[in-house]
Each structure stands twice: as C-alpha cells, then as structure tokens.
Amino acid sequence: MDLTSERQRPEQGQSAQALAYRYLVDEIRSGRLAGGTHVVADKVAQALGVSRMPVREAIRQLATEGFMTIRSNRGAVVTSLGRDEIAELYEMRAVLEAFAMRLVAERIDRQGLEEAEIALQRLDRARSDVDWFITAHDQFHDVLLDYCPRPRLVEEIRRIRHATEPYLRMTLRVSSTAIRNTTREHAEVIAQIRTRDPEVAEAGMREHILRIDVDELSVREQTPRGT
Amino acid sequence: MDLTSERQRPEQGQSAQALAYRYLVDEIRSGRLAGGTHVVADKVAQALGVSRMPVREAIRQLATEGFMTIRSNRGAVVTSLGRDEIAELYEMRAVLEAFAMRLVAERIDRQGLEEAEIALQRLDRARSDVDWFITAHDQFHDVLLDYCPRPRLVEEIRRIRHATEPYLRMTLRVSSTAIRNTTREHAEVIAQIRTRDPEVAEAGMREHILRIDVDELSVREQTPRGT
DNA sequence: TCAAGGATCATTGTATCCAATCTGGCCGCA
C-alpha cells in the first residue's frame, strides 16, 4: 500500500475534488506548472490517489477562473498569458482595488493602519527572497482589504492577483527592479489612505498598481512543452 | 453522410456539458429558475437527455461564476442575492464599466456613436415590455463595450450584468420607475462619451449604474422553497 | 402527545467503463 497519498492529505475532511483543486492551484501559482503545460487528468488523478472525475471537475473550475484553458477534446493546458493579457489583468485589479481603497480609507482605524505599517516592514525585510516577498506583498494588500466591506470585490481582487502571481514570480527571479522601490511605493499607499480622502486613496492605489512594468512581467523564461 | 442527426439537434457541435450550461444559465437569467431553488443534477440530466456528469460540471461552472451555490454533500441551489449583495454587484459593474467607458471615449468613432443612438431609440421603444427592455438595454451597453479593447474586462462586466438580470426582471414586472428615466439617462451617457473626455465618461457611467435603486431590486416576490 | 432514535429513501461524490476523438508514426505510391 502506498502511504504517500495519506501524507498528502493532512486535511482528511476535504473532498477529492477540493484536494485536486488545491493541488493544481498551488502548482500553478507557484510556477511549478508552467504556462502552456498540458495537464492530463489521469496523471493528476493517479498522483493524488483519486479517480479522474474529481480532477476533471477541478480542472473545469480552474478553467472558468482563468488558470487553465480547455480545448475541446484536446485537454487542458495551464493558461499562458501574453503581455497584453497580463496588462489587462493588472489594469482590472488596479481599478477594483483602487475602488476598494476608497471604502477602506473611510473606515480603517488606528489598529488597521498599524497593521499596515507592520506589514510594510515585513515586506521591506522580505525583499531578498522571492517567496517571502510574494507572501509579504500579498499580506500587505490583504491587511488593507480586510477593511473593505465588500466580500465579492475582495475575492475578485485576490483572484486576479493569484492569476498574475506566476508571472510576478518569474520576473522577480531574474530582475529585481520591481522590488527596488517597493517600500517607498507601499509607504505612499498607506500615507494616501491615512488622508481618509476617498479620491486620494483611490487615485493612489490605481497608480500604484498600474506603475508595474508589464513588459518585465511578460518575459518568458521557458518555452511551453507538451508533457 | 447522415443528416438526420443534424436535424434533431440544431446545435450539433455542442457538448453535453455546454448544453447543460446554456440551459441552466438561460433558466436562471430568465427567472424561470428562481433564487433558492434546489437544482437536482439527475433531474436536469434526464430533462436534457444526458447523464448526470456533464450537468454536474455545468453546475460547478455556474457556481464559480456565482449563479449557483454548492453546499457540500447537499446539492446546489440557485444563488439568491440579498440587498447588499445586489448592491455590491452593481457597484462592481459601475466601477468596471465606467473604466471601460474611459477607453471607449478615446476610440469610439462616428459610426459607433450612431449605433449607440439607434440602440437608445430601440431602448425607448421597448419600455413597455420587460423582455424587450432587457434585451435592448443589454444591447445598448454592448454597443459601447464593443469599442472597449479589453476582452476580459468586457466579459466580466457582462457576467455581472447577467448575474443581476433576474432581479432586474422581477423589479420591472412590478414597478416601472426604473424604466421611466431610462431614455434620458442613457442619452446622458452618450453625451458624456461624446465629449471624448475620459474623466467625464468614467464618472458619467459610474453614476449612471449606481443610480439604480437597489432597494427596489431586492424586493422578492417569492420565498425560496426546497424542491 | 411529543421527543429520540433509527430505518428508508433521495441525492451527492467517486470510481470504473465505454465510445468518440485526437496524435503520431508507418506505409504505400507517385
């Protein structure tokens, strides 16, 4: 009997489809499953010790979320975004998260601002390691979004951030210009929210997100191979 | 070559899952499947002459798109939105579509403006019939969105519009105040886009969408029953 | 009469099976 499958599920209560979903999301976000990779349902199923059906459903869900692309009768590949598509996603996130900051600015309290400052410090310390940086960066934005009373809006913002994560990760590994001004830029965001002026907060976050250099993000290290 | 099979299914090429998806979306958007209705996969499968599997996948897709809600081991129900959730969706659409209008204002041409005017006249003539009105209203906004060079953004805007469609439909059936000012308001939108000023176009569309009276939309005629 | 508990049934979640489709290589033929 094979025990590895048992080790892979510390959470026993979760369904096979949830297991497959989390597994695939994690592989994609982390970049271990590169864009363009052909994902064969049966292979994943065997690797996870489940049948092909729940994997299929997970793949379909990932497809509607944009992480994968299903081609009729020819399987699913990890979605590979081009420059324009990455730019579009950043643009959408900029618009949505900026609007969220408008609401955040009106209701964030002293404690929230303090948490944001702490997150900023963590972010500053994490600049040397890609994984830490991404985690800290997510946390920074999440701390602010915690004060946004619009659950679906927040969910959508996070979804977009996750969809672009592999590209950010690739970029950070080869070029650190994106990291260089991070601390100052995020400090600015906090300052703008601190004004409590919705217009300032919205305009500030929009600019912050759009300031990313998309051309750097769309650099591809690897060519997709069919596996 | 055998043509009979083509006759039997006007839409020949579509998969069972696509069939189930379209069927369910249509039922939900039209309001024939009311919010809160328990959708049993097997029933739908038999009604469509397919097996339960493709229906399940369609349901899962609808769930990730927000049209349905899956409760573990207890089936799927048509998502029923409360006042706040409807308001949130309108808010998101307002923000996104307003941004889209910023781009539209910069690139729409004489022909586009003409099409918009025509759509506006259709909208005006359709004010007496709920179905026509919704169709014409969708068309009006779509005409403008055709000039937005951001496919995902447009897709997301449409998705949100569709998600709120049943509530708009219910409202229009009982109260016509939402219709009353329609023509003037949409004429204003055109005028604002005609200025070609991105700020004006964005602010105008934001206001237009947010002007809807959410309290009227969230009026429920029916109480959800488990079926 | 009513609440607790259990049997029964409907429905979901997962696995397995079969058919349809695609892919790639091999062979024949010009």
Add this chain to the structure above:
DNA sequence: TGCGGCCAGATTGGATACAATGATCCTTGA
C-alpha cells in the same frame, strides 16, 4: 524523396455503477 492516408495508442467526453452522506418519516417509549 515527399506526400497523403491509414492504423494504433493515448486521451478526452460521457454513461453507468457503487459508496457515502444527508433528509424524511415512522416507530417507540416516556
């Protein structure tokens, strides 16, 4: 040698079969 068609393996889409879970209703005992 090069092109096109055909066959075999791989993979997907769909159907069926089975297990597990939750809901319902009926019994039973106080």
